[in-house]
Amino acid sequence: MKVLVPVKRVIDYNVKVRVKADGSGVDLANVKMSMNPFDEIAVEEAIRLKEKGIATEIVVVSIGVKQAQETLRTALAMGADRAILIEAAADVHTDIEPLAVAKLLAGVVKEEGPGLVLCGKQAIDNDMNATGQMLSALLGWSQATFASELAVSGDAATVTREVDGGLQTITVKMPAIVTVDLRLNEPRYASLPNIMKAKAKPLATKTPADYGVDVAPRLSVVKTVEPAGRKAGVKVSSIEELIAKLKDEAGVI
Amino acid sequence: MIRDAEILGGLVETVRRFVRERLVPAEALVEETNAIPPAIIDEMRALGLFGLSIPEAYGGLGLTMEEEVMVALELGYTSAAFRSVIGTNNGIGSQGIIVDGTEAQKAHWLPRMASGEVIGSFALTEPDVGSDAGSVRTTARREGDHYILNGTKRYITNAPVADVFTLMARTGEAGPGGVTAFLVAADSPGLSLGPPDRKMGQRGTKTCDVILRECRVPADAVIGGVEGQGFKTAMKVLNRGRLHIAAVCVGQAQRLCDEAVGFARSRVQFGKPIAEHQLVQAMLADCATETYAGLCMVTDAARRFDAGERIVQQAASCKLFCSEMAGRVADRALQVHGGAGYMQDYPVEHFYRDVRLFRLYEGTSQIQQIIIAREMCAQR
Numbered sequence: 001m002k003v004l005v006p007v008k009r010v011i012d013y014n015v016k017v018r019v020k021a022d023g024s025g026v027d028l029a030n031v032k033m034s035m036n037p038f039d040e041i042a043v044e045e046a047i048r049l050k051e052k053g054i055a056t057e058i059v060v061v062s063i064g065v066k067q068a069q070e071t072l073r074t075a076l077a078m079g080a081d082r083a084i085l086i087e088a089a090a091d092v093h094t095d096i097e098p099l100a101v102a103k104l105l106a107g108v109v110k111e112e113g114p115g116l117v118l119c120g121k122q123a124i125d126n127d128m129n130a131t132g133q134m135l136s137a138l139l140g141w142s143q144a145t146f147a148s149e150l151a152v153s154g155d156a157a158t159v160t161r162e163v164d165g166g167l168q169t170i171t172v173k174m175p176a177i178v179t180v181d182l183r184l185n186e187p188r189y190a191s192l193p194n195i196m197k198a199k200a201k202p203l204a205t206k207t208p209a210d211y212g213v214d215v216a217p218r219l220s221v222v223k224t225v226e227p228a229g230r231k232a233g234v235k236v237s238s239i240e241e242l243i244a245k246l247k248d249e250a251g252v253i
Numbered sequence: 254m255i256r257d258a259e260i261l262g263g264l265v266e267t268v269r270r271f272v273r274e275r276l277v278p279a280e281a282l283v284e285e286t287n288a289i290p291p292a293i294i295d296e297m298r299a300l301g302l303f304g305l306s307i308p309e310a311y312g313g314l315g316l317t318m319e320e321e322v323m324v325a326l327e328l329g330y331t332s333a334a335f336r337s338v339i340g341t342n343n344g345i346g347s348q349g350i351i352v353d354g355t356e357a358q359k360a361h362w363l364p365r366m367a368s369g370e371v372i373g374s375f376a377l378t379e380p381d382v383g384s385d386a387g388s389v390r391t392t393a394r395r396e397g398d399h400y401i402l403n404g405t406k407r408y409i410t411n412a413p414v415a416d417v418f419t420l421m422a423r424t425g426e427a428g429p430g431g432v433t434a435f436l437v438a439a440d441s442p443g444l445s446l447g448p449p450d451r452k453m454g455q456r457g458t459k460t461c462d463v464i465l466r467e468c469r470v471p472a473d474a475v476i477g478g479v480e481g482q483g484f485k486t487a488m489k490v491l492n493r494g495r496l497h498i499a500a501v502c503v504g505q506a507q508r509l510c511d512e513a514v515g516f517a518r519s520r521v522q523f524g525k526p527i528a529e530h531q532l533v534q535a536m537l538a539d540c541a542t543e544t545y546a547g548l549c550m551v552t553d554a555a556r557r558f559d560a561g562e563r564i565v566q567q568a569a570s571c572k573l574f575c576s577e578m579a580g581r582v583a584d585r586a587l588q589v590h591g592g593a594g595y596m597q598d599y600p601v602e603h604f605y606r607d608v609r610l611f612r613l614y615e616g617t618s619q620i621q622q623i624i625i626a627r628e629m630c631a632q633r
Contacts, residue, residue, distance in 0.1 A: 189299075
């Protein structure tokens with residue numbers, strides 16, 4: 001079975017995000033970028049499926065600027081077999097919206113014919129949490145979101161989902177889209193010898209036109225603001241006062 | 254020389270992430286237990302860190318000196334004990350075989366050193382032989398197709414975990430010309446280990462004596478197969494290692510800068526962070542400037558090495574400056590911390606003790622000065 005893993009190049013999770021002066025978005029010039037952590041978990045899961053003999057080939061795909069090549073190389077160094085870059089933007093500040101990404105991925109799926117698509121549940125930059133679900137709708141495939149456990153056997157996948165207040169286990173028919181959550185696995189570091197070998201692995205470059213998809217934005221950003229600073233706390237002089245404040249002012253008890 | 258900037262970028266980034274996500278958080282544990290968790294050593298093995306400088310033909314990464322320096326800068330950012338685990342396989346424990354070994358010796362040891370399956374170690378120092386490295390007293394006498402070794406080797410890094418030693422012993426006349434380099438397997442009959450050394454710092458590193466009593470090794474254990482070349486081999490090994498150590502010192506200095514800045518920005522005295530007090534700023538500025546000077550030196554020397562230049566003097570200058578510089582930076586970084594810096598709750602306390610070793614091993618600062626002056630005055 002072939003597994004397709006979409007990976008997104010996002011601002012590194014360690015970087016302190018700064019809003020551009022005009023409020024049109026986040027400043028990405030000369031900022032460290034990395035693979036979306038949830039996508040890294042998806043790549044790791046695909047590699048584990050291959051190590052178990054369930055997956056036979058892992059194809060990673062990234063949609064965005066040319067520099068997303070580095071993200072694909074990281075996935076190849078971890079253990080993916082081949083990569084597809086769909087160059088859909090020239091400016092690092094251009095974010096391709098989930099619907100366009102899902103349409104492009106649907107095109108890749110039709111071309112590649114994977115038995116499973118493993119995606120991160122969301123990207124940590126815009127937190128849309130939409131691409132996997134949209135892809136499932138476009139293809140008419142089963143979907144299982146927020147996976148914290150995954151077992152594939154025959155033409156079905158058993159997925160444990162992290163839902164509000166607990167876990168839910170479902171079985172879906174293959175082919176399927178599974179979006180992965182934080183606790184599914186702990187991704188490996190690509191070994192140094194594999195990083196050196198990754199450059200020799202195939203990386204195909206495509207454009208949205210190859211799939212007949214218009215990536216023009218449907219949404220417009222009204223404004224972007226930094227989160228409000230935390231207000232100073234207050235000191236209380238007695239437990240009675242604390243309880244009174246929790247009851248009357250905070251309304252939590 | 255950087256062969257492929259994109260590949261090296263990925264490599265350095267991975268090492269940086271590994272250091273910051275896995276090693277830095279384990280520093281306190283290593284300090285407390287005086288041991289590196291085996292799980293971390295396994296991760297280092299899986300990552301391929303044992304084979305950085307071993308040629309690709311023998312399963313290593315075959316990094317150029319400049320590339321190796323960039324990786325060493327990252328590894329130097331955490332407790333030196335972690336670097337020490339892979340230090341001998343990438344340096345003194347493997348270089349003797351790489352530079353002077355026979356094809357059979359390379360094929361036998363290097364692939365397993367690159368994978369980390371085998372740990373190599375370097376045994377030159379003795380109870381009475383330190384800076385005067387040519388006066389080795391350990392003896393090796395030929396008996397048929399074997400050599401019989403007798404003597405004691407001191408402060409041998411990674412000896413407690415080593416599988417093979419690059420060991421210097423006397424086969425001929427007095428002086429450097431009578432020294433031969435042997436590859437002595439740790440399970441050779443007659444080889445035993447002393448108790449672990451109790452050191453000032455670099456807790457978690459393993460050192461001890463290696464004792465040879467009528468220790469039998471096969472005749473083909475002579476590196477390169479020729480007697481009397483041992484001193485030259487040892488000097489070649491130490492020459493390359495100097496740039497690696499210098500880069501580690503710069504990494505340590507960089508970490509100390511970051512620790513000092515982090516503390517200075519959060520510690521408030523006289524109503525403002527101490528980072529806003531000029532006398533503290535002076536200490537921070539001196540730390541950063543000297544660290545940068547060390548970085549420039551070691552990068553330049555590594556490029557020259559890769560270009561095939563003779564860099565004996567530059568390598569000694571790098572080792573001298575960077576090790577002494579790391580000591581000064583550690584001293585200032587501790588001073589910035591005030592009384593807190595003297596407490597084991599802050600990393601700066603053990604870094605201060607750790608960096609002291611860099612001025613001593615693989616050639617003291619004074620030996621580096623002698624090498625530099627000798628090179629300066631030599632007629633060429």
